[in-house]
Amino acid sequence: xxxxxxxxxxxxxxxxxxxxxxxxxxxxxxxxxxxxxxxxxxxxxxxxxxxxxxxxxxxxxxxxxxxxxxxxxxxxxxxxxxxxxxxxxxxxxxxxxxxxxxxxxxxxxxxxxxxxxxxxxxxxxxxxxxxxxxxxxxxxxxxxxxxxxxxxxxxxxxxxxxxxxxxxxxxxxxxxxxxxxxxxxxxxxxxxxxxxxxxxxxxxxxxxxxxxxxxxxxxxxxxxxxxxxxxxxxxxxxxxxxxxxxxxxxxxxxxxxx
Numbered sequence: 001x002x003x004x005x006x007x008x009x010x011x012x013x014x015x016x017x018x019x020x021x022x023x024x025x026x027x028x029x030x031x032x033x034x035x036x037x038x039x040x041x042x043x044x045x046x047x048x049x050x051x052x053x054x055x056x057x058x059x060x061x062x063x064x065x066x067x068x069x070x071x072x073x074x075x076x077x078x079x080x081x082x083x084x085x086x087x088x089x090x091x092x093x094x095x096x097x098x099x100x101x102x103x104x105x106x107x108x109x110x111x112x113x114x115x116x117x118x119x120x121x122x123x124x125x126x127x128x129x130x131x132x133x134x135x136x137x138x139x140x141x142x143x144x145x146x147x148x149x150x151x152x153x154x155x156x157x158x159x160x161x162x163x164x165x166x167x168x169x170x171x172x173x174x175x176x177x178x179x180x181x182x183x184x185x186x187x188x189x190x191x192x193x194x195x196x197x198x199x200x201x202x203x204x205x206x207x208x209x210x211x212x213x214x215x216x217x218x219x220x221x222x223x224x225x226x227x228x229x230x231x232x233x234x235x236x237x238x239x240x241x242x243x244x245x246x247x248x249x250x251x252x253x254x255x256x257x258x
Contacts, residue, residue, distance in 0.1 A: 045133035046184065046247040047162025047212070050074055054158075058082040059128040062152060064117045064145070064161070065089055065135030069098025075131065076102075076110040086127070087112040088120060118144040122152045129153075132161035136250075137186040147202045150254055159204060159252040166191045167211060168244040178232045179241045182224045183215055189245060204252030211246035 050071055055061060055078040063072040066087030076085040087110070089095050098112045115121040117132075118141050130149045139145045149159055166176055166189050173188075180186035190198065192209055199207035217238045224233035 045071075045162060046164055047133060047249055049131045049133055049160050049162045049249065050078065052249050052251075053129055053131055053160040055079055055083075055129060060126065061085045061129045061131060062120070062122065062127040062149075063087045064120075064130060064132035064149065065138070066098060066112065067091075067094050067133075069101050069112065071131060071133055072098065072110060072112070073102055073105060073107065076107050079109065081109055083109060085110045086122060088115050088117060090114065090116055118148060120148045120152050124151050125154045127152050127154065127157065129158045129160065132163070134162055134164065134184060134247075136161060137164045137180065137184075137189045140187060142190065143198060143202060146198060146204070150203050150252075153254040155254055156256050157254045159250070159254075161250050163248060163250050164189045165195055165209060165211060165246055165248045165250075166244060167214065167246050168240070169193065171240060171244050175236055175241060176244070178235050179215075179220055179245055182220050182227065182229050182232055183245060192248075195250065199250070199252050203255070205255045207250075207252040209248050209250050211248040213247040214243040215245045215247075217242040 053061075053075075055075060057078075057080040059079045060083060061072075061075045061079060063075060063085065066072045066089050069087055072085050072087035076083070079085060087095075087098055089098070089112070092114065095112050095114055102110050102112070113121055117135065117139060130153060136142055136145055153159065164180060164184065164186060166180075169191055171191075177186070177188045180189045192211070195209060196207055217236075220236070220241060221233065224230060
């Protein structure tokens with residue numbers, strides 16, 4: 001792995017190692033970037049992480065799964081010329097859109113990298129803040145993604161992302177996956193308590209999750225109709241999935257040295 005981005009050899013190997021779900025996600029967002037397909041609801045994100053990240057001038061920020069670069073570009077403006085922002089995405093077409101947008105705004109404190117959020121192509125202890133907007137739920141190996149996010153943070157660094165979580169414990173796994181897919185092209189979501197346990201397990205401190213919007217069954221029905229997911233909708237129990245999933249902000253810090 002190089003210091004920034006992937007070499008051609010690493011890119012070929014990474015592409016070959018993608019899971020079926022990752023290939024599907026990559027193909028979908030490549031089509032979105034080309035304008036050949038409209039985005040899922042998560043294309044607009046499931047929150048506004050920059051509203052709660054409290055970015056400071058001069059900080060270095062990493063946007064995981066930056067897509068077309070919306071949050072990364074805004075973050076670059078927040079941290080100013082003395083700060084820097086990296087946007088990381090696995091989709092060439094999305095990165096092309098992001099780089100074009102950044103060039104149009106003449107931003108010199110911003111770089112977009114190709115790579116996987118489970119294997120971030122940055123050095124350890126290199127960023128002050130990790131942000132992300134509704135991307136971790138797309139990830140196959142959420143523990144690996146969280147572990148690598150912690151690795152690249154400086155001591156005392158902040159992890160502030162928007163994501164989707166399951167609020168109702170015990171919701172059947174397939175039903176949870178189907179409901180999440182209807183809401184936003186998700187590759188399953190974690191139950192809130194499991195999410196907190198995983199953050200603690202990988203080493204985040206002061207971790208907490210603030211759900212701020214639940215998804216009613218009426219909303220799920222609406223999204224299923226918009227996206228022609230009638231088969232998935234038929235598998236759901238209305239009472240079980242009603243308000244079972246929520247958009248939330250997920251917070252954690254890298255421990256200070258003793």
